[in-house]
Amino acid sequence: xxxxxxxxxxxxxxxxxxxxxxxxxLVLKRAADLYIYPGLWQTVTGRIEPGETALDAAIRxxxxxxxxxxxxxxxxxxxxxxxxxxxxxxxxxxVFGFLTEYKKEIELSSEHERFEWLNLSDxxxxxxxxxxxxxxxxFFDYILSSDDKDIFRCNGDKKN
Numbered sequence: 001x002x003x004x005x006x007x008x009x010x011x012x013x014x015x016x017x018x019x020x021x022x023x024x025x026l027v028l029k030r031a032a033d034l035y036i037y038p039g040l041w042q043t044v045t046g047r048i049e050p051g052e053t054a055l056d057a058a059i060r061x062x063x064x065x066x067x068x069x070x071x072x073x074x075x076x077x078x079x080x081x082x083x084x085x086x087x088x089x090x091x092x093x094x095v096f097g098f099l100t101e102y103k104k105e106i107e108l109s110s111e112h113e114r115f116e117w118l119n120l121s122d123x124x125x126x127x128x129x130x131x132x133x134x135x136x137x138x139f140f141d142y143i144l145s146s147d148d149k150d151i152f153r154c155n156g157d158k159k160n
Contacts, residue, residue, distance in 0.1 A: 003089040009058045010080050010095045010131065011044040012139045013068060015102035015117065023144055024102060024117035025136055027126050028065065031113045041126045043135060045093070054094040055154055062098055066115070067107030070098040074152040078138045080131035093131075096154070097139040 013026040030040045046061035048054055055073070062068055073096060080093040106115060118126060120140050124133045143149045 005089045006092045007048050008093040009046055009054050010093050010135055011058045011062050011098055012135050013098045015100050017102050022119055025123035027116050027118055027123050028112040029114040040128055043132050058096040065109045068100045070100050072099040073154040074143045075154055076138050077142055095135050097143050
């Protein structure tokens with residue numbers, strides 16, 4: 001029987017592009033020399049380190065992989081799950097949404113070789129994994145286009 005583990009996070013990043021008057025979503029292309037999913041287009045993912053909360057891990061991973069600092073953070077009403085064949089485990093990952101300043105250039109870590117800011121439909125089309133596609137949809141539907149997003153807010157009493 002497989003184990004059930006929860007030691008990873010998924011984070012979706014959006015920014016409002018004033019020139020195009022729409023939200024843009026950050027997608028990252030994994031480096032070609034990586035063992036797991038080389039060249040795959042994805043959102044930010046990462047491991048939760050010992051003693052770290054899932055939210056702390058998401059904030060750290062976003063900063064490490066993109067150099068971006070969030071203006072707002074929400075926990076999405078969605079949990080990503082997938083089967084890890086190497087560990088014979090079902091992995092469950094909390095999913096977060098980050099709103100940040102739109103920057104044409106960001107600081108990528110060595111884990112990624114390219115990035116693009118895309119509109120929602122293009123971002124969903126570009127990423128490969130089903131949980132990443134669904135995460136973008138939920139981020140837009142439940143947070144970015146919702147009046148009730150404050151119930152999911154992670155960073156205090158800040159209002160949009």
